[in-house]
Amino acid sequence: MTRKLDSVDQAIVERLSPDARISNSQIAEHLGVSEGTVRARIKRMEEEGQIRITAVTNIDRLQNATLAYIWIEVERTDQARQVAQRLSGIPELGFVAVMLGRSDILAITMVRNTEHLARFVHSNISCIPGVRRAESTLGVNFVKHDYRMARIVS
Template structure:
């Protein structure tokens, strides 16, 4: 049974967000709980897929690649989930989400240049059954890229 994140769980996640290498002991001391409590809660959140601790690349350091946002419209709305699942299996896509608004799906990847983007879209996106049309844009200048987006907005 999955528990909802309580105040302590959220505080632990907030402590891990800037640097997931922080020790359980440090987190416990800052929150006034035992190290075992922190360890057990992190383990539970990982097991319930509420938390995943992973290394993240810093896109600001890539000199030969940029983020490409690919907005996808499907032919029929009942195809959206199937198209999204197919796209999620494409290893080069770092994000695939079903969206509200003008486009049905947003996919994000890294590309070297516009030619690379055009080739990628032709080979991996437009060829998927159910895709009606795509529109792409390239990230040019990132003023803020916070990987801690999963924080709950209060």
């Protein structure tokens, strides 16, 4: 059984978020707990799947890469989860979610250019049974990219 994060767990996560390389002793000193407490809690949260410590790419530093949003409409609403599951098996997609609103599914990937995006959509997405339509948009000017958003994507 996975338990909810308490205030100490949340404080540890907040300290790890800007820089996961921070030492357990620095976190412990800031929170007024022992280093062993911090270490044990991080280990438990990782084992229970509550957190994952990973590197997050700074999109501004990637050469010739553009973030592509692919909005997918399925033929029947009851196919959305099945199509999303199929999409999740495509390694190039970094995000797949069933959505509420105009589109049934949102998939996000990185592409080199519009030709690359068109080939990717036609060869990997449009051919999936149940996909009615796929519409793509490209991110062209990122005003804000909050690295902490990676925490909500599993």
